[in-house]
Amino acid sequence: VAEEPLQWRSGFVALVGKPNVGKSTLLNALLGEKVAIVSPRPQTTRVPVRGILSRPGEQIIFIDTPGIHEPSHRLGKLMVELAERTLPNADVICFMVDISQPPTRLDRMIAQQVQRARGHKLLVLNKVDQKPKRPGENYLPAYRELGQWEMEIAISARRRLGLTALLSEISARLPEGPPLYPLDQMTDQTEQQLAAEFVREKALFYLQQEVPHAIAIEVEEWQEKETATYIRMTINVEKESQKGILIGAGGGMLKKIGSAARASIERMLGRPVYLDLWVKVRPNWRDDPSALGWLGYRA
Numbered sequence: 001v002a003e004e005p006l007q008w009r010s011g012f013v014a015l016v017g018k019p020n021v022g023k024s025t026l027l028n029a030l031l032g033e034k035v036a037i038v039s040p041r042p043q044t045t046r047v048p049v050r051g052i053l054s055r056p057g058e059q060i061i062f063i064d065t066p067g068i069h070e071p072s073h074r075l076g077k078l079m080v081e082l083a084e085r086t087l088p089n090a091d092v093i094c095f096m097v098d099i100s101q102p103p104t105r106l107d108r109m110i111a112q113q114v115q116r117a118r119g120h121k122l123l124v125l126n127k128v129d130q131k132p133k134r135p136g137e138n139y140l141p142a143y144r145e146l147g148q149w150e151m152e153i154a155i156s157a158r159r160r161l162g163l164t165a166l167l168s169e170i171s172a173r174l175p176e177g178p179p180l181y182p183l184d185q186m187t188d189q190t191e192q193q194l195a196a197e198f199v200r201e202k203a204l205f206y207l208q209q210e211v212p213h214a215i216a217i218e219v220e221e222w223q224e225k226e227t228a229t230y231i232r233m234t235i236n237v238e239k240e241s242q243k244g245i246l247i248g249a250g251g252g253m254l255k256k257i258g259s260a261a262r263a264s265i266e267r268m269l270g271r272p273v274y275l276d277l278w279v280k281v282r283p284n285w286r287d288d289p290s291a292l293g294w295l296g297y298r299a
């Protein structure tokens with residue numbers, strides 16, 4: 001029997017950066033489990049998601065944040081606000097960038113915000129597996145210049161390179177403290193919330209342009225039946241035209257999204273799922289404060 005450590009360490013680690021640098025991919029890779037959805041499109045993550053890593057003597061609570069960007073609607077504004085709010089309470093801040101691309105104005109802006117926070121600041125250079133945008137160029141000096149970093153670590157979240165080194169740098173900076181979550185809990189999201197996120201992830205994968213960004217999902221019913229879990233969700237979109245695209249010819253698109261999402265939900269629950277998807281038009285919900293509230297997007 002292993003002895004209980006005398007002194008626990010625990011703390012909050014914020015993963016921040018502009019959209020699409022790989023924050024959610026990193027969270028999933030660190031936990032070895034999918035707790036945050038990922039897509040090739042910016043603004044996939046809408047609210048901060050906690051991923052909890054418990055190891056002997058320590059608990060690291062990662063906070064995956066929405067990418068900080070210049071918002072074009074109320075939902076976007078809220079996303080940025082929620083992301084920025086994680087900074088003051090973080091013990092360690094991982095400022096994540098895409099090392100295969102030169103820094104942009106957004107990287108500079110976020111780096112400045114990070115500099116003002118109290119936590120330990122690590123520069124995490126992701127996507128080392130990807131060739132630089134212009135052959136032979138090295139963007140590291142330009143990223144380094146964006147602030148003062150205790151440490152810089154090159155990783156590939158997708159290929160799982162450099163993660164052990166990153167984890168040990170984070171561990172070394174955790175404050176003393178008891179675990180804040182049960183040791184077997186991996187995220188702060190419920191199975192219902194995760195299931196809805198999986199549907200949104202598949203919509204982001206299969207649909208073009210604006211449509212997936214106009215989607216908000218409500219879980220209306222969740223019933224454990226004898227042979228399967230029955231789940232009914234409403235997918236809200238903003239326009240009639242988006243509803244048409246989402247459903248697709250002969251219902252084909254909705255079927256494709258539904259069966260891909262069902263597979264993910266079944267993997268999570270470890271049992272068969274019957275997924276019943278409905279589509280509703282809710283004009284302008286992304287700019288409607290009350291709709292945002294009951295769809296779960298609150299400050």
Ligand code: GDP
Pocket residue numbers: 017018019020021022023024025026037038039040041042043044045067126127128129130155156157158159
């Ligand atoms: P986020 O917006 O910062 O959360 O980014 P995501 O985790 O959603 O990832 C955005 C895109 O970058 C996805 O297509 C990922 O597969 C991709 N990506 C993430 N990490 C890496 C990496 O290490 N290497 C490469 N080549 N792509 C990555």
Ligand code: MG
Pocket residue numbers: 023024025037038044045064065066067
């Ligand atoms: Mg994300």
